[in-house]
Amino acid sequence: MTFRKQAMIILRRDLRIEGRSGEAMFITVPFGLVALFLIPLALPLNTELLSTIGPGMFWVVTLLFGMFITFRQSAAESSAQKEQLRMLGVDPAARFTGRAAASAMLLLVFELIVAPAMIVLFAPAAVPGWLAVTPLAILAAAGLAVIGTLAADLTASLRTRSALAPLLVAPLSVPLLVPAAQGLESIRTKNGILIPALFMVAVVLAVAVIGVVTAQPLEETT
Amino acid sequence: MTDPSVLASFLITYVAVAAYVATLFWRHRKQREDL
């Protein structure tokens, strides 16, 4: 069975489990929406201020709250399950890839729900051609997925995992946040999103390579 | 050298380093005791 086929099976399995448990959709997405609500409540009543920070808040919420999608229970495997996969001959790198791909898809759904919410709540000024930000959103989802999956592997079976994994992901996702947040600004100044997008592609690829290469060593029986 | 920000910077640096050395020394003593 090829690497690609193994990764696809893992991807489908993860999405199926998520479909049954609904952790990402019914827990993490509402969590992100609540966060979006908290922000204006803490700020002075100033619609101009809100419309300025709106897009930025979308990216921050996506990163800080979306990362929990990568740590979801349905993605965590007990050491017994990992052992079973290993005995079935599943390449750990394929497992990593499949899981990251599933997380990326779920993160896209997260963004698809949070983005309109942000537009409604913050009323950002319309920028012609704002849809061009979409590639950046896809890359942000992919990048956060690989970083989060790697962090989840690093903190697997640790008791403090629920706080430690977010702590690890947050600073590592800054190289995604800065170019993504730049998106609308680039569109407005007619500079285009090519350079931010390429930068994000580089980040995603670099972390993905590390994740794939270290998947085998990180696979342990403990 | 009497500028307060300069004094603060140097003092904080030296004190922090000394404090870290002190913790190393304390740990060293503890390890010796545990023998």
Place this chain on the structure above:
Amino acid sequence: MKPRYALLGLATIGMVYGFSWASRMPGDAVQGESARIISVHVPTAWLAFLAFGMTAVFGIAWLVTKRAKLDHLAAASAEVGVLFTGLALVTGMIWGKATWGIAWDWGDARLASTAMMFFVYLGYLALRRATPDPVQRARRSAVLGAVGALQVPLVYFSVNIWRTLHQTQSVRPDGASLPTETLISMLVNLAAFTVLYLGLLLWRADQLRVEEARLAQTHLTPNAGAAVVPPKLQPGS
């Protein structure tokens, strides 16, 4: 005498000498007296990044050779690195406030990447503290160290490309256009702090080696405690 004590002794002498140079160097025409701060700020910042890089290097070396000493050096470098990163940030903020009136410049790529590195360090140390098994700990921290070493320069570049466009990069002297005494002061302190780093690194790494050896001896396996089982309570009883 163990090399670490010799290094620390040398470092102390170097830092005293460096302090004398820092007092002697002239104040800057633009910045005034606060220019002296570079005598501690530049060395601590340089060491912060050096220690971070060495953490990654030692970690990768461990992944290749599996020699425990390399893991201890990586962890020790991270600890010492956190200290220097914190100092670099604090002295940088004091300097910024004294010279330009702002403690934190959001357009400065160096500040942003130093701060992010600080958090990656903290995460690294937290991960180590949370992982009881030594081999697992070494392996996981090595991977985190490598990812961190990749991401921090990327933070620097991303902030540099997109957030310093409209701001004049605050003039922090890092060129040969400095007066000689300032340059000497900076270099003497740089050398002294580097020797300090080496001394602290070796000492801490050795302590970690002893700690790990001790823990390995205590045989933390479940035995008698496993016999204690909570009572099974029936509902309504």
